[in-house]
Amino acid sequence: MYLKKEYLYEHDQPYKVMPGPEGYVIPAAASMGVTLPDAGGGLLYGELVTEDVAMEEIARRLLTDPNPTLHPGPLVIWAWNEHAIEKARAVIGIAAEIPDLMIIPMADYRPRYPKVDPEEMINPNHPNLTIWHNKEGICVFVGVHCHYANLTLKMIRAGTNCCTVALCAEQGHEDAMLTVRDCDAAKLWKLAGVIKRVREKMGIPAPTAAPTGGFGPVDHKKIVVHTPEEWARIVESARTGKNFAMAKAVGVPPELGRPEGAI
Amino acid sequence: MSLDYVKVSPGFEKYIAKEYRDFVEHGPFGKKVSVSQVGTFKEALEEHPMCAGCAMTLFIRLAIIAFPNPEDTITVGTAGCGRLAISQAMIPFVYGNYGDTNAVASGLKRGLMTRFPDKYKDVVVMAGDGGLADIGFSMMMHSWFRREKFTTIMLDNEVYGNTGGQESGMTTRGAVLKMAPLGKKFDKIDMPQLAKTAGCVYVATVVPNNPRRVESVIKKAVLIAREVGPTYIQAYTSCNIEYAIPTDKVMEDANNVEKDRYQFQEYITDEAKQYLADKWGYSEYKKKEIPGEVKA
Ligand SMILES: Cc1ncc(C[n+]2csc(CCOP(=O)(O)OP(=O)(O)O)c2C)c(N)n1
Ligand code: SF4
Numbered sequence: 001m002y003l004k005k006e007y008l009y010e011h012d013q014p015y016k017v018m019p020g021p022e023g024y025v026i027p028a029a030a031s032m033g034v035t036l037p038d039a040g041g042g043l044l045y046g047e048l049v050t051e052d053v054a055m056e057e058i059a060r061r062l063l064t065d066p067n068p069t070l071h072p073g074p075l076v077i078w079a080w081n082e083h084a085i086e087k088a089r090a091v092i093g094i095a096a097e098i099p100d101l102m103i104i105p106m107a108d109y110r111p112r113y114p115k116v117d118p119e120e121m122i123n124p125n126h127p128n129l130t131i132w133h134n135k136e137g138i139c140v141f142v143g144v145h146c147h148y149a150n151l152t153l154k155m156i157r158a159g160t161n162c163c164t165v166a167l168c169a170e171q172g173h174e175d176a177m178l179t180v181r182d183c184d185a186a187k188l189w190k191l192a193g194v195i196k197r198v199r200e201k202m203g204i205p206a207p208t209a210a211p212t213g214g215f216g217p218v219d220h221k222k223i224v225v226h227t228p229e230e231w232a233r234i235v236e237s238a239r240t241g242k243n244f245a246m247a248k249a250v251g252v253p254p255e256l257g258r259p260e261g262a263i
Numbered sequence: 264m265s266l267d268y269v270k271v272s273p274g275f276e277k278y279i280a281k282e283y284r285d286f287v288e289h290g291p292f293g294k295k296v297s298v299s300q301v302g303t304f305k306e307a308l309e310e311h312p313m314c315a316g317c318a319m320t321l322f323i324r325l326a327i328i329a330f331p332n333p334e335d336t337i338t339v340g341t342a343g344c345g346r347l348a349i350s351q352a353m354i355p356f357v358y359g360n361y362g363d364t365n366a367v368a369s370g371l372k373r374g375l376m377t378r379f380p381d382k383y384k385d386v387v388v389m390a391g392d393g394g395l396a397d398i399g400f401s402m403m404m405h406s407w408f409r410r411e412k413f414t415t416i417m418l419d420n421e422v423y424g425n426t427g428g429q430e431s432g433m434t435t436r437g438a439v440l441k442m443a444p445l446g447k448k449f450d451k452i453d454m455p456q457l458a459k460t461a462g463c464v465y466v467a468t469v470v471p472n473n474p475r476r477v478e479s480v481i482k483k484a485v486l487i488a489r490e491v492g493p494t495y496i497q498a499y500t501s502c503n504i505e506y507a508i509p510t511d512k513v514m515e516d517a518n519n520v521e522k523d524r525y526q527f528q529e530y531i532t533d534e535a536k537q538y539l540a541d542k543w544g545y546s547e548y549k550k551k552e553i554p555g556e557v558k559a
Binding site (some may be wrong): 072077079085089092103104107109111112113115119120121188211213226234237245 | 278
């Protein structure tokens with residue numbers, strides 16, 4: 001592994017990508033010598049490992065850290081195409097294995113000022129607000145474009161003590177503490193299987209309640225989104241693929257005609 | 264053409280924030296909305312961090328409502344107050360460096376035309392008078408000389424608002440500003456005239472206190488830019504902070520300025536008129552048949 005000389009002189013050991021808070025302006029892990037894994041690999045706190053090792057640790061932490069949270073990004077949350085829907089299915093499969101999970105989407109990247117509502121959204125320009133508000137011990141990003149993952153992961157490492165996981169569709173992300181590369185739907189289902197196996201090995205029962213939203217702004221209780229029955233139906237259709245149809249079509253195709261109301 | 268990208272993936276419909284659900288159900292994508300319907304649909308721009316009462320915000324809000332196909336529009340902006348609001352709209356926004364908006368928009372538009380040859384993808388530059396008439400002047404003019412097919416909208420508050428009140432080329436002669444205490448020494452640049460000379464096929468000047476007119480000129484400018492050539496809109500969007508206009512007098516000021524130096528002007532080439540008539544059904548531009556004329 002290539003190591004930045006200054007760092008080695010100072011610390012005499014490789015740079016580790018660990019939960020922070022690391023400081024106000026932190027280095028990009030790549031500039032500290034952390035490299036991306038080859039196919040079949042992953043990163044464990046900055047160290048190259050096999051995908052299986054990374055997945056085991058992701059599973060262990062998701063099952064033991066407080067307030068585990070999934071942050072599906074635009075490439076999962078919006079039904080752009082069949083591929084996005086297939087990934088959404090697999091993410092539901094992962095969610096179904098983790099007790100006490102929160103799901104808080106990153107629906108887009110636009111700046112949100114004067115404020116975000118951290119119980120129902122995370123924004124890449126100030127993700128720490130959502131992490132703090134919901135006291136997230138571990139958070140998982142999936143379907144977030146690289147350039148905003150860069151920003152988000154660094155800000156979380158800089159200002160919070162949350163463990164970050166990047167389930168990346170490309171080469172993995174060196175600024176996440178735990179990452180697996182090439183996360184298509186099949187790889188995500190594999191992770192769901194690993195979480196199930198680790199959960200059973202640890203004697204943790206399968207969750208029955210649905211994942212919640214974040215902590216409500218007034219009563220600070222987790223926002224209930226689905227009844228257990230509703231959630232069971234969603235999980236069943238995600239697992240079988242039956243009735244996992246496209247969401248209701250919204251809007252009509254914009255016909256090429258003079259816009260109504262034009263003067 | 265489908266609008267799959269405004270559907271939430273199955274299973275996540277209730278996890279996505281309410282405002283996105285509202286936008287999916289009641290937003291303007293794929294529909295034709297008008298400023299007269301404000302309040303009956305979810306707008307693409309709602310929250311922003313600009314000063315209370317800023318007329319620029321009102322104009323930007325109206326402009327975004329007026330986009331003919333907001334779901335296929337990309338805005339380009341730069342440093343300056345306007346981007347604070349434009350970037351928060353539910354429409355992709357590209358932040359050009361201060362000065363290079365029209366170069367960025369040129370490349371973007373050409374790329375979109377190559378990538379989506381069968382579809383209109385509208386590119387709209389919205390930037391301040393400093394960003395366009397001063398530092399961005401050369402790139403703006405050259406985009407017009409090259410007849411790049413996108414719309415440029417100048418948010419003309421006649422000052423560098425975002426940096427505390429320096430004069431711009433669009434400031435009026437004699438104006439004294441916080442950071443121009445001696446008063447401006449030369450006239451406001453006649454940008455509409457330059458736009459015509461440089462090849463814009465549609466040019467209009469507006470103030471924000473006439474929403475229907477703002478809507479009308481923006482729709483025309485965006486539609487014409489799809490196929491005919493560059494279009495330019497110059498909007499008076501006062502800076503109530505730097506010109507010390509009390510919030511409740513902002514519209515009154517716009518009225519006065521409209522009478523003084525911002526009368527409504529609209530320039531449209533014959534080619535653009537014909538395009539609007541033939542392609543988009545603008546009856547006012549349909550060629551009137553001359554009685555007795557013999558058709559070939
Ligand atoms: C290359 C460069 N020079 C200077 C600046 C500093 N700057 C930021 S905003 C601004 C003035 C903006 O004025 P204008 O374009 O008129 O927009 P307004 O804020 O008035 O809407 C300046 C000079 C910059 N961001 N980039
Ligand atoms: S400084 Fe002026 S132009 Fe900028 S937001 Fe405030 S009022 Fe508007």
